[in-house]
Amino acid sequence: VGGGVAGLTTATFTARAGLDTIVVDTDESILTRNAHLENVPGFPGGINSRRFLDLLAEQADESGVRRETGLVTDVERPDDDADAFDVRAVEDSAVGDSDETRVFRTDAVVAASWSDASYLNGLGVETRDAGSKTYVVVDELGRTDVEGVYAAGRLTEKYHQAVVAAGHGAEVGLTVVHDSDVAYYHDWVTPEGYFTDRGRDVPPGCEEIDAAERETRHADARARMREAIADPHPEPQRTHPSLVDDELGRLDE
Numbered sequence: 001v002g003g004g005v006a007g008l009t010t011a012t013f014t015a016r017a018g019l020d021t022i023v024v025d026t027d028e029s030i031l032t033r034n035a036h037l038e039n040v041p042g043f044p045g046g047i048n049s050r051r052f053l054d055l056l057a058e059q060a061d062e063s064g065v066r067r068e069t070g071l072v073t074d075v076e077r078p079d080d081d082a083d084a085f086d087v088r089a090v091e092d093s094a095v096g097d098s099d100e101t102r103v104f105r106t107d108a109v110v111a112a113s114w115s116d117a118s119y120l121n122g123l124g125v126e127t128r129d130a131g132s133k134t135y136v137v138v139d140e141l142g143r144t145d146v147e148g149v150y151a152a153g154r155l156t157e158k159y160h161q162a163v164v165a166a167g168h169g170a171e172v173g174l175t176v177v178h179d180s181d182v183a184y185y186h187d188w189v190t191p192e193g194y195f196t197d198r199g200r201d202v203p204p205g206c207e208e209i210d211a212a213e214r215e216t217r218h219a220d221a222r223a224r225m226r227e228a229i230a231d232p233h234p235e236p237q238r239t240h241p242s243l244v245d246d247e248l249g250r251l252d253e
Contacts, residue, residue: 001023001024001075001109001112001113001119002023002024002025002113002114002155003023003024003027003057003067004025004029004030004031004112004114004153004165005029005031005056005153005165005166005169006112006152006153006155006168006169006172007025007112007152007153007169008057008059008065008169009056009152009166009169009170009173010110010152010170010172010173011023011063011065011173012056012059012060012065012173013169013170013173013174013177013187014177015060015063015064015065016063016064016205017177017180017182017187017205019176019177019180019182020066021064021066022065022066022106023065023066023067023068024068024070024072024087024089024104025067025068025069025070026069026070026071027069028238028248031049031052031053032050032053032235032248032249033049033238033239033249034049035049035237036048036049037049037052039161039162039163040162040166041163047229048229048232049162050233050235050238051228051229051233052162054228055228068089068102069091070089070090070091071089071090071091072087072088072113072119073088073089073090073101073119074119074121075087075109075122076088076122076123077123081105083148084105084106084107085105085108085109085148086104086105087105087106088101088102088103089102089103089104090102107148107180108148108149108150108176108179109148109149109150110151110152110172110176111125111136111144111150111151111152112151112152112153112172114155115133115134115155117135117151118134120136120144120149123149124146125137125144125145126144130157135155135156136151136156137156138150138151138156141171142156142168142172142175143175143179150175150176151172152168152171152173156168183204183205184205185206186203186205187205187206188205188206188207189209190206190207191208191209191211191214192208192209192210192211193208194208195208196208235250236250236251237250237251237253238250239251
């Protein structure tokens with residue numbers, strides 16, 4: 001639940017490990033209010049925050065993540081399956097006007113939405129109130145006190161920084177993977193022979209590629225990054241919605 005930095009990173013790791021993964025989001029991350037993202041490793045000149053989110057979404061898509069637009073209103077245990085969860089979502093007023101309620105049945109739930117966790121109330125997930133904010137209480141790997149429910153990013157009281165949200169999202173995603181029954185070692189792409197030339201099978205989650213495939217992927221990555229940052233982002237800058245007459249905080253520039 002939540003398609004910002006933490007949610008998309010979690011989803012990328014679970015999907016790459018072979019878990020069917022759905023992200024339900026209102027399609028607006030608070031990161032879009034950032035004027036220029038300047039402290040994410042690997043971008044010495046910084047990067048447009050909306051472009052950064054676009055790249056995260058593109059990566060999630062290519063990893064097999066299914067993304068759905070909607071506002072999650074509650075999560076509950078269905079009567080016919082005590083080990084599953086029914087995630088209920090309606091179309092958010094900021095992105096549409098439908099009253100349709102959709103239900104997604106899942107084996108696990110990751111809460112990565114900032115700053116609302118009220119949809120977990122029916123499950124009795126432990127939270128902590130701090131002024132106007134409510135945080136989800138998790139262990140050191142992102143598990144809540146309800147089996148099968150996890151939380152990632154700012155919602156768990158992590159520092160309000162994109163790279164921190166990404167790192168925690170990755171960690172929680174790996175926790176979900178290790179708690180599942182999927183065979184998994186590491187998410188590594190290695191040169192050909194890294195494992196096999198040492199008499200080892202390629203472990204689950206890993207891949208060996210030869211020199212030709214490696215260069216193909218490098219060339220594709222260079223071309224895609226050049227295309228991604230060649231032009232200004234088409235969407236307007238966001239600010240706090242209270243400052244403008246727009247639900248999404250779009251500036252009229």
